[in-house]
Amino acid sequence: MQSKVDVAVMIGSGVPASLRALGRRVCWVVLLNGEPKGTAFSSRDEAEECKAAWLAQLNAEKPDSLH
Incomplete structure (x- = not known):
């Protein structure tokens, strides 16, 4: 099975309280097969x-593919 890794943006109330407390209204998260992995990031980079x-x-x- 091939895994899919994406970056998604979260806006407003989806932003964790810790980032909202710093004035952030947007953050980015990494999704592995649609599930968030790790923490929210304050920059897309x-x-x-x-x-x-x-x-x-x-x-x-x-695994290495056989030839």
């Missing part, structure tokens, strides 16, 4: 870095 790490980990776990 941070979320994209996390996404890249997930993809690298998933690719490392894949």
Whole structure:
């Protein structure tokens, strides 16, 4: 099964209280097969870095295909 990793934006009440307390009204989360993984990020760049790490980990776990 191939896993899907995405970055999603959360706005308003979807933003965790800790970020809202800092004045943030938007955040980004990494989704693995539609499920949030890790924490909410205050920048898209941070979320994209996390996404890249997930993809690298998933690719490392894949068994080598037989030729």
